[in-house]
Amino acid sequence: MEIGIIGLPQSGKSTLFEIMTGLKSREMHGEACVRGFASVPDPRFERLVEIFDPVKVSPARIPFSDVTATGEKAWNAVRQSLSGADGIVHIVDAFTALDLAEVPNRYRKLADELILSDLMIVENRMERLAKTAKKPMTPQDALHAAVLPGLLEQLNRGKPLRELPLSDEEKHGLRSFSFWTIRPELVVVNTPEDDPSIADAFLKSLGSDVPGIGICCEIEAELISLPSGERAEFLQSLGITEAAFGRVIKAAFSLLGQISYFTVGEDEVKAWVIPAGTRAPRAAGVIHNDFERGFIKAEIAGYDDFIACGGSYAGVKSQGKLRLEGKEYIVQDGEIINFRFNV
Ligand SMILES: Nc1nc2c(ncn2[C@@H]2O[C@H](COP(=O)(O)OP(=O)(O)OP(=O)(O)O)[C@@H](O)[C@H]2O)c(=O)[nH]1
Ligand SMILES: [Mg+2]
Numbered sequence: 001m002e003i004g005i006i007g008l009p010q011s012g013k014s015t016l017f018e019i020m021t022g023l024k025s026r027e028m029h030g031e032a033c034v035r036g037f038a039s040v041p042d043p044r045f046e047r048l049v050e051i052f053d054p055v056k057v058s059p060a061r062i063p064f065s066d067v068t069a070t071g072e073k074a075w076n077a078v079r080q081s082l083s084g085a086d087g088i089v090h091i092v093d094a095f096t097a098l099d100l101a102e103v104p105n106r107y108r109k110l111a112d113e114l115i116l117s118d119l120m121i122v123e124n125r126m127e128r129l130a131k132t133a134k135k136p137m138t139p140q141d142a143l144h145a146a147v148l149p150g151l152l153e154q155l156n157r158g159k160p161l162r163e164l165p166l167s168d169e170e171k172h173g174l175r176s177f178s179f180w181t182i183r184p185e186l187v188v189v190n191t192p193e194d195d196p197s198i199a200d201a202f203l204k205s206l207g208s209d210v211p212g213i214g215i216c217c218e219i220e221a222e223l224i225s226l227p228s229g230e231r232a233e234f235l236q237s238l239g240i241t242e243a244a245f246g247r248v249i250k251a252a253f254s255l256l257g258q259i260s261y262f263t264v265g266e267d268e269v270k271a272w273v274i275p276a277g278t279r280a281p282r283a284a285g286v287i288h289n290d291f292e293r294g295f296i297k298a299e300i301a302g303y304d305d306f307i308a309c310g311g312s313y314a315g316v317k318s319q320g321k322l323r324l325e326g327k328e329y330i331v332q333d334g335e336i337i338n339f340r341f342n343v
Contacts, residue, residue, distance in 0.1 A: 004085035011093035017066035033081035187212035259333035294343035
């Protein structure tokens with residue numbers, strides 16, 4: 001799992017990456033791409049940490065990639081480094097925009113480049129398929145021959161592939177192309193210090209089904225450079241209630257269809273990351289292979305029940321709120337789980 005940060009030159013990619021991961025990618029010379037983890041903010045997790053006061057605190061984390069190559073090499077480096085990214089954060093520079101109308105143009109400039117890049121891949125593949133049309137087709141060829149004309153039409157209309165209703169099988173068959181526009185995208189508008197409202201106006205124009213967030217990277221970079229005790233005051237002085245970079249991380253996490261469940265105890269409180277729709281044994285396997293192999297049952301409490309019953313297994317158990325679930329159970333976001341296994 002990985003999220004690539006893309007954007008026009010000097011749009012604030014590295015600044016955003018640094019705020020989210022705490023790494024200084026701009027100082028890591030000689031690496032074309034820097035990868036770093038960001039902790040996913042979650043008030044439920046914070047509450048559990050408060051209750052258990054554990055030795056080890058392990059929040060959910062997701063990896064972001066920042067391509068640091070610039071100039072002529074940049075596009076190749078982006079292609080190579082981000083070909084495996086599952087999702088994209090597309091940052092748009094609104095902080096140097098003199099006119100609101102410039103912001104959509106800047107967004108479209110890169111969006112169109114990505115569409116064009118996909119279009120070339122589709123055309124190449126269709127040409128090759130046409131040349132070998134008389135030979136017997138592999139199942140993969142047949143899938144491509146059936147699906148690609150629809151993709152071509154979509155791209156020719158200037159639309160991203162992610163908007164097409166493709167089946168899981170079709171998506172799987174298209175994986176090897178590493179299309180840009182098939183991957184989910186989060187739009188991040190890097191706003192000027194004095195006018196955060198630019199983001200809202202632009203994001204509204206993209207439509208409600210395009211996830212987007214406004215953030216002023218400059219302010220947030222300043223914020224995280226402060227000792228944590230002084231941050232609240234700094235935010236207050238700017239009339240802001242909470243930092244936005246946490247929302248970017250959270251939105252990127254949801255964008256990839258990920259959820260987390262918790263394991264709790266005095267030794268460690270940990271958020272485990274799984275794709276939504278994961279069955280209990282697979283979810284257990286994220287902790288250890290043995291948990292999946294020897295899965296017996298999962299003792300599960302919903303987060304709200306857990307808190308309402310005093311924040312302990314004994315509490316939920318005594319109130320009849322601890323469920324015992326089997327192999328077919330699909331783990332839900334925020335559940336507190338203890339796996340029973342035997343190997
Ligand atoms: N005023 C202002 N400046 C910003 C903001 N975000 C980034 N910058 C500045 O803009 C410049 C470019 O930021 P970077 O984060 O390096 O942008 P980038 O997209 O990584 O740039 P390249 O990797 O060179 O394409 C830096 O000088 C930042 O300090 C912002 O919100 N407001
Ligand atoms: Mg950069």
